[in-house]
Amino acid sequence: MNKQDCKIHIIGAGVSGLIASKVLENHGYKPVIIEATDRVGGRVKTDIVDGYQLDRGFQVLLTAYPSAQKYLNFEALELQHFLPGATIFNNGSRKTIGDPLREISLLFPTLLSDIGTFSDKLKILKLNSLLRKTSITEIFYKPEKTTLQYLIDFGFSQDIITLFFKPFFSGIFLEPNLGTSSRMFEFVYKMFGKGFATLPKAGIEAIPMQLKSNLKQTTFKFNTKVKSVDTGTILLENGAELQSDYTIIATDASSLLVNLKKQETQWKSCDTLYFETSTRIINKPLIGLIAKEDALINNIFYHTSISSKSRGAKELLSVTVVKEHNLSSEALKTRVQQELHQYCGIEAHALIKHYVIPKALPKLDELQYERPISEIEKTSGVFLAGDTQLNGSLNAAMMSGELAALNVLQSLKSSLTNSET
Incomplete structure (x- = not known):
């Protein structure tokens, strides 16, 4: 089949779909991306509200x-x-801890902090050393246990688990009990140890926008919803039918494929509330953790502690809630404002935006780093991509997009070989 005549469609213009398209372009193909919304990004988007740059949920890029x-x-x-x-923040006090080997200004606050025992601090050094020597592939072949059980088995005290590990990793895993796989904990911990948590100056959506700008041969169909996918065809919700030699589904596929109807992806949800405040009580670019077990707030961050392309008139504070609740938006805002005052001494009177994010991260079992072709090709010529295929991370979204595209290329190569013989 001539490369110019090969019809390859990608459903979903999130990070995974954009990477898949780039890989296909690199091999001379001209894919078509079908996207239900008005722009690229999927769950990785940024809005400008009242001059403030608001990511849809508190997200970071690990370098x-x-x-x-x-x-x-x-x-x-x-x-x-x-x-x-x-x-x-705990019991009316505020203490800063960190990695003094990578940021010297955190040396004395960390050494003088009573968060965790001296033994805990030695164990952190031991964990750092262990994971430096462990490859990512090795991590994802280890037996799984919950992150909480992992920390207990490693010998960390209940104090440091409650005051640091729980609030910090609950904000990453978007669940309050550290029930997430130990594989994910080791992977994320290793990534934090090797690089930095960052945000693009223009917000998290700058990532998919950069990926889109790298595509030169891809056609985009925005505001186009797909109803179902089968071998060789894509049915759109408006009734149109597209012929497709190969299709990559880079979004939740359970509603699109007949053989996945009973395998709907489970999701972790969260709320992110953005407030305008007059002052900033954390002046450095540090995440604030609320260590009280009965608090609804998990973590806070002053986005005005880093540079941004768009900046409002005052300070910008994001608040993340990962615990389940049955509060209305107004009741949640009031509860969050009360907790900010009670636990942090923050007066946050002006709510800018409340994001309810029902599909923030996929809830997965048996987390993986890579998958064989037999597991991502669900029907002939139809491949799956997205972080739902591996683990809930930006890295997994990119990897799965690449993997799906490489499998399409392998399938094309095999069909060409068979036709020649």
């Missing part, structure tokens, strides 16, 4: 992600670095 290093131009993204630490 140690292998796929990010492969596909992104960090310099062009103008990455703003977080300090490798956190400010912890």
Whole structure:
């Protein structure tokens, strides 16, 4: 089949779909991306409200992600670095801890902090050393247990688990009990140790926008919803039918494929509320953690502690809630404002935007780093991509897009070989 005549469609213009398209372009193909919304990005989007730059949920890019290093131009993204630490609010006090080996200003606060025992601090050094020597592939072949059980088995005290590990990793895993796989904990911990948490100066959506700008031979169909997919055809919700030699579904496929109807992806949800405040009580680019077990707030961050392309008149504070609740938007806002005052001494009177994010991260079992072709080709010529296929991370989204595209190319090569024989 001539490359110019080959019809390859990608459903979903999120990070995974954009990477898949780039890989196909690199091999001379001209894919078509079908996207239900008005722009690229999927769950990785940024809005401008009242001059403030608001990511849809508190998200960061870890510079140690292998796929990010492969596909992104960090310099062009103008990455703003977080300090490798956190400010912890507990019992009316505020303490900062971090990695003094990577940021010298955190040396004395960390050494003098009573968060965790001296033994805990030695165990952190031991964990750092262990994961430096462990490859990512090795991590994802280890037996799974919950992150909480992993920390207990490693010998960490209940104090440091409650005050640091729980609030910090709950904000990453979007669940409050550290029930997430230990594979994900080791992977994320290793990534934090090798690189930095960052945000592009223009917000998290700068990532998919950069990926889109790299595509020269791809056609986009925005505001186009897909109803179902089968071998060789794509049925749109408007009734139109598209012929497709190969299709990559880079979004939740359970509603699109008949053989996945009973395998609907489960999701973790969260709320992110953005407030305008007059002052900033954490002046450095550090995440604030709320360590009270009965608090609804998990973490806070002053986005005005880093540079941004668009900036409002005052300070911008994001608040993340990962615990389940049955509060209305107004009741949640009031509860969050009360907790900010009670636990942090923050007066946050002006709510800018409340994002309810029902599909923030996929809830997955048996987390993987790679998958064989037999598991991502669900029917002839139809391949799956997205972080739902591996693990809930930006790195996984990129990897799965690349993997799906490479499998399409392998299938094309095989069909060409068979036709010649």
